[in-house]
Amino acid sequence: MGSADVILVINLFVAGLLAAAFMTIAIYDKSRVSARWLAFGYVLGMVYFALEFVIPAFDNARLPVVAAFAVFLGATIVFNGGLAHKYGVAPPWWPMLFFLAIASVAVYLVQELPRQSLTAMMAYQLPYAVMQFTALGIVWSSRQRRERLDTILMAVLTASALQFASKPFIAHGLGGRGADPQSYVQTSYALVSQSLGTVFGLALALLALAILVRDVLAEATSKSETDALSRLLNRGGFERHAEITLRDAARRGVPVALVIADLDHFKGINDNFGHACGDRVIETFAGFLREAAADHHVAGRIGGEEFAIILPGTNLAAARLFAEGARSAFAALPIDSLPAEHRCSASFGVAELGAGEGFSDLLRRADEALYQAKGGGRDCVRVSAGPAGRQASPVFNGRG
Structure with a gap:
């Protein structure tokens, strides 16, 4: 098992723990719809890591590669839906789902190109960057008062989008992403790519979790400080x-x-x-x-x-x-x-x-x-x- 395989396994379990954490908040406060969507997003993340791990077992990995891409892009879309519910913004479901369909078809078609083609790599990575910028737009467009954690989340979303956009160039600099999908996990690029994904994915998850916990505690404090009859502070x-x-x-x-x-x-x-x-x-x-x-x-x-x-x-x-x-x-x-x-x-x-x-x-x-x-x-x-x-x-x- 190579280093990239180890990171994939670690990511699989980390995604499971994060999904459980968001689901715990959703169970604690059933009105918090955003926590349910975020939990679902990390469940899809688990599916993605599992698919990446088993891709080398396929002789023809074209469809599994597209499936893994679609699942991970779907996870980012669901994550955006959770953010939209959290920040009181209407989730742009139909545009995001349409984009998912178009991007999946593009990834299927560009597999006819050479593996090291910059076009092929950009077709795979840029949709992720677009979804991260979409998440940034959701937080930015919210009319809720932004606090320090919300500002940090926006900064990390920006950095995450840029790292996705830069991955084709990173792959080129590290000698490519392997001769075929099966050999991807053995490349230096796979190790760097999965490591970057771990860092940014975990940072975004922990920030989203911290923001939800902050809101839960703030509401609990507000209820404890509010007079029931007058709805003013006690x-x-x-x-x-x-x-x-x-x-x-x-x-x-x-x-x-x-x-x-x-x-x-x-x-x-x-x-x-x-x-x-x-x-x-x-x-x-x-x-x-x-x-x-x-x-x-x-x-x-x-x-x-x-x-x-x-x-x-x-x-x-x-x-x-x-x-x-x-x-x-x-x-x-x-x-x-x-x-x-x-x-x-x-x-x-x-x-x-x-x-x-x-x-x-x-x-x-x-x-x-x-x-x-x-x-x-x-x-x-x-x-x-x-x-x-x-x-x-x-x-x-x-x-x-």
């Missing part, structure tokens, strides 16, 4: 994201403000109209808060009827205007399940992060301002005078 999630936001704002040198809101007379709503109606009020206010918040804001439900929103890049005056706009708009908002003439209101406390303060200090001052708003007749906004200030300042009052 208190723990809000505090964690608030700390991150404050650190980022300090790094960028921008102000940060915190607005806390508490629904007025909420116990009376539960007592007079029932808890289901109270839940509806919470859902309505949470939805209103989500719509009012910008993408970079952090909103959460930090108590039964208490909400908070971190406003990075916002000073005290702007945060006060945000709170007053939210107060007046919510007070005019009809609530399902409540009588048409009944309107709900909320009280607001606002504070801006001061020099040397942490999140707990900011939260305490905003909470003190909210307490002043509740004590000042409700349906109003109060702002903290600052770290040195002892009283919250009245700003707007919906009761006039």
